Amino acid sequence: MKLYSYWRSSAAYRVRIALNLKQLSFETIPVHLLKDGGQQHSSAYQALNPAELVPTLVDEQGSLSQSLAIIEYLDETYPEPRLLPQEPFARAKVRALALDIACDLHPLNNLRVLQYLTGELALDEAQKLRWIQHWLTLGFNALEQKLQHTAGQYCYADEVSLADLCLVPQVYNALRFNVDLKSYPLIRQINHNCLQLAAFALAAPEQQPDAQL
Structure with a gap:
């Protein structure tokens, strides 16, 4: 099994x-997203993943893109520990939390969006940072409220789920971009609980073979 990854990619982190x-x-x-003009744009990688994004997972079945699709495939193929509840409503709630982050929040601080802001739209670094902080704050405000109705030790009750796999990389991004998290006690506590687990700690960006500290 091969994972085409970039150390700071939130999607690859999940x-x-x-x-x-x-x-x-x-x-x-x-796959270095900045070197050589972005290695994700190379013809070899573009042939593997036409979207020119990471991650891409390759196993004996073939290649898969989109982090949530990859994780659901892994969950169905290797069901222990389960990352989506079996009960339909609980599963939908977990998916909804994950999608709140992966689809509504994360893309607004994705590298290619930020490159467009500072490139074609000619925003300066301070303006870019305000963009990031605005959208992260808006998204975290809503997420904190939702977690009041679902959280236990983790995003949904007391079992790690797909939602936690999305939350932790997004908190990493928020800290990287100096978002004040003091108003989000549930988000901070769940992130802390997750990071106590070896699976999360070993997946951290700084632990990756291509990390540049």
């Missing part, structure tokens, strides 16, 4: 956590 939780061996194939 998949690394899932692979670690399920104790699956995998080879990391670094």
